[in-house]
Amino acid sequence: MHPRQPRLPFANAWFFPVAALYAAFILPISVFALLGLIPTPPGLSTPSGHAHEMLFGFALAVVAGYLLGPQPLRLILSLLGCWALARLSFVLWPGSWLALASAATFAGAVAWKVLPRFFGAAKKWRNQSVAPLLAGLALLSTMAGSGLGVAVERLLLVEALLLFATLMAFMGGRIIAPAMAGYAQSEGRRLDARVQPGLEGAVLILLGLAFVLNPLPWPLLRQLAAALVISTGVLSAIRLLRWQPWRCARADLLILLLGYAWLAFGLLLLGLGLLLPALSLSATLHALSVGALGSLTFAVMARTRLLYRFRDPAARPWIQAMALLISLAALARVVPALLALPQPGWLLIAAGCWSLAFLSLALLLWQCRAAHVDSPRAQPDR
Numbered sequence: 001m002h003p004r005q006p007r008l009p010f011a012n013a014w015f016f017p018v019a020a021l022y023a024a025f026i027l028p029i030s031v032f033a034l035l036g037l038i039p040t041p042p043g044l045s046t047p048s049g050h051a052h053e054m055l056f057g058f059a060l061a062v063v064a065g066y067l068l069g070p071q072p073l074r075l076i077l078s079l080l081g082c083w084a085l086a087r088l089s090f091v092l093w094p095g096s097w098l099a100l101a102s103a104a105t106f107a108g109a110v111a112w113k114v115l116p117r118f119f120g121a122a123k124k125w126r127n128q129s130v131a132p133l134l135a136g137l138a139l140l141s142t143m144a145g146s147g148l149g150v151a152v153e154r155l156l157l158v159e160a161l162l163l164f165a166t167l168m169a170f171m172g173g174r175i176i177a178p179a180m181a182g183y184a185q186s187e188g189r190r191l192d193a194r195v196q197p198g199l200e201g202a203v204l205i206l207l208g209l210a211f212v213l214n215p216l217p218w219p220l221l222r223q224l225a226a227a228l229v230i231s232t233g234v235l236s237a238i239r240l241l242r243w244q245p246w247r248c249a250r251a252d253l254l255i256l257l258l259g260y261a262w263l264a265f266g267l268l269l270l271g272l273g274l275l276l277p278a279l280s281l282s283a284t285l286h287a288l289s290v291g292a293l294g295s296l297t298f299a300v301m302a303r304t305r306l307l308y309r310f311r312d313p314a315a316r317p318w319i320q321a322m323a324l325l326i327s328l329a330a331l332a333r334v335v336p337a338l339l340a341l342p343q344p345g346w347l348l349i350a351a352g353c354w355s356l357a358f359l360s361l362a363l364l365l366w367q368c369r370a371a372h373v374d375s376p377r378a379q380p381d382r
Helices: 013-036 046-067 075-090 098-122 130-142 150-186 199-213 217-244 251-275 281-310 317-337 344-367
Strands: none
Touching: 013 046, 013 075, 013 317, 013 344, 046 098, 046 130, 046 199, 046 281, 075 098, 098 130, 130 150, 130 281, 150 199, 150 217, 150 251, 150 281, 199 217, 199 344, 217 251, 251 317, 281 317, 281 344, 317 344
16 A cells, blocks of 8 residues: 655745735835835835736735646745845846846746646636746736836736736636625525626626737737726626625625726726826726725635634635725725825825734734634644
């Protein structure tokens, strides 16, 4: 009889806490630096540098932790070390060969481990679409730190947000839809609108077309890209309403739905911002990056580890209240920008709310580091 092979650890057990702590500290540091309150690290001296670390530092680490699944511990620690080196080198020496090489190595290694699963095993084209999304994010993460100029950096950030928005729309069908269906069943109801493949497919295709058209130099095509983004916001809102959020009374699901509402609103605002240059770029970007991406990554990290530790995503109700701080941070960035109000005070409020939320999440993830007592992973090998 062959001895039982030891179970591989989940990558999210390492990446999620590190990502939460990085989010909690890098945002206030970059805000303080932009306001001149502390010495400015070279990589955080511009709003583009701040956005770069939120997307390619924090968010990409969450994506890696979620999609890598179980992996050998040596590989997880190697990837985490490469990610940390990319973060340190970008903040201190942006545009250096070390920053570019470490970012490219991390993104490429994650893509190498994840892409075959979606290309080979996935049968539906919507599932296979994750592969080019990850490949695009890997490429953008390398290009965005190469010092191509302010205009190009801004364009690359918008392109990255379009890819992250596509990934959030995809994950909505894999996490929110079954969770809402299960909740409805527990309440004695049936939710007919679940994944909604027609709506999901339309959103994926339209966002993909917008991603291709937006960088092109012809104004008409860029206006078409903006119209496509607005359309995806409308479709995302319809999808959200068909999940019947008003009939949900579970806080953990409401946080996911709130994040998806930010996604729909953020896509509408981004499309309008691409059409109307007078509309604040800060407002359009932060609705998606802070409101949608912040809320959904927070909810997914908390939900994943709570299920692993307690088999109940609502086992720690206090964390759902802390998640509301992310929406407050988003409002503190979006509303003043739309109303052309002075920014410094609102920046500090947003940074405080964001940092407190992710510090709370890091504490929760520490509490959820062990498996459930009945899980085979919690039993010693005999």
